[in-house]
Amino acid sequence: QVQLQESGPGLVKPSETLSLTCTVSGDFVNSPTYYWSWIRQPPGRALEWIAYIYDSGSINYSSSLKSRVTISVDTSKNHFSLKLNSVTAADTALYYCAALYKWRREFEFWGQGTLVTVSS
Amino acid sequence: QSVLTQPPSASGTPGQRVTISCSGSSSNIGRNTVNWYQQLPGTAPKLLMYSNNQRPSGVPDRFSGSTSGTSASLAISGLQSEDEADYYCAAWDDSLNGHVFGTGTKVTVL
Numbered sequence: 207q208v209q210l211q212e213s214g215p216g217l218v219k220p221s222e223t224l225s226l227t228c229t230v231s232g233d234f235v236n237s238p239t240y241y242w243s244w245i246r247q248p249p250g251r252a253l254e255w256i257a258y259i260y261d262s263g264s265i266n267y268s269s270s271l272k273s274r275v276t277i278s279v280d281t282s283k284n285h286f287s288l289k290l291n292s293v294t295a296a297d298t299a300l301y302y303c304a305a306l307y308k309w310r311r312e313f314e315f316w317g318q319g320t321l322v323t324v325s326s
Numbered sequence: 327q328s329v330l331t332q333p334p335s336a337s338g339t340p341g342q343r344v345t346i347s348c349s350g351s352s353s354n355i356g357r358n359t360v361n362w363y364q365q366l367p368g369t370a371p372k373l374l375m376y377s378n379n380q381r382p383s384g385v386p387d388r389f390s391g392s393t394s395g396t397s398a399s400l401a402i403s404g405l406q407s408e409d410e411a412d413y414y415c416a417a418w419d420d421s422l423n424g425h426v427f428g429t430g431t432k433v434t435v436l
Contacts, residue, residue, distance in 0.1 A: 243425075252328050253363075253371065253414055255425035268424050302370055311418050311425075312361040312376040319370050 208232040208240070210303045210317035218297075218324050224290040228303030228317060235279045235286055236262045241306040242286045243313065244277065246299040254299075258306055259286055293324045329354060330415050330428035337434040338405045346431045348398040348415035354426055358418040360398040362391060365412040374413070375400065402433070410435045 214226035228242070235242055243258035257267045257277040267275050271290070279286040290297060301322055305315040331349040338344040348360065362375035373382050375391040378398065388409075390401045398417075402409055415428035 252430045253416075253427040254328075255416075255427060258425075266424060269422055306425075307376075310359065310377050312373055313363070313371070313416070314373055314376075314382075316370040316372070 208305050208315040210305065210315060212301060212303050212317045212320040214301075214320060214322070216321055216323060218293055218322060219326050220294055220324055221292055224288070224293050224297060224301075224322055224324075226288045226301055226303075226320065226322070227285050228287070229283075229285045230305075231284070233305070234281070235284050236281050239308055240314075241266075241308055242277075242279065243304045243306050244288045245302045245304055245313070246297075247302070247319075248296075248299040253302075256288065256290075260308065295324050298322065298324045328429040329419060329422070329426040330417065332413075332415060332428040332431045334429070335432045335434065337436055338402075339436045340405055340407065342405050343401060343403045344405055344433060345402075346400045346413055346415075346433070348400070348428050350396050350398070350415075350417060350426075352396055353421035354396075354417040354419040355393060355398055356396040357420055360391065360393055360415055360417045362389075362398075362400050363414045363416065365414065367411070371414065405435055407435050409433060 241258040241260040244256040276289040300319040303317045304313040363371040364374040365371045379391040
């Protein structure tokens with residue numbers, strides 16, 4: 207059973223960089239089984255896939271966020287991270303990390319989510 | 327930014343059958359399997375259905391999934407109060423080279 211826990215600041219100023227970390231337990235971030243993913247959900251709105259990283263370095267980004275997003279992995283700490291730069295109020299959302307099962311492409315495990323508010 | 331379209335709401339009385347549709351295109355549902363997620367109020371989404379119609383361990387068989395062409399459906403039979411939640415479909419999109427979610431459907435038990 208994989209468990210994921212998001213961490214990071216809950217408040218970010220406009221134009222600055224949002225940084226979040228997802229700590230993984232129950233598996234390793236260099237595991238061949240999962241794609242380590244970030245998904246967000248603005249208040250009252252639908253889920254939006256942001257990015258995932260797999261095989262310790264292969265990456266896919268959402269085309270709508272690609273210019274502002276960086277995902278990375280730290281195998282020594284068994285966690286992966288998200289950076290979103292030049293944030294605006296539109297980036298206010300619950301941010302979830304999730305484990306996508308590689309062979310069937312479903313998000314099998316989810317973190318509890320962390321709310322990030324963009325405001326001055 | 328949702329590529330998959332769902333009705334915003336659905337409802338039924340306890341024991342009834344409710345169906346949620348998910349409309350996509352040839353680049354997503356038409357070519358790839360569909361997954362469904364249940365999001366209970368104030369909680370993270372949970373995998374409800376994978377590979378179009380497969381239930382993870384622990385999901386009641388009241389839930390069933392199907393696909394046809396570029397659309398998918400989730401059915402809840404014998405509706406129960408604990409089924410009141412938001413439901414999202416999702417699939418890989420070959421054209422976008424990324425994952426896409428549906429617009430979400432809020433199920434209310436009357």
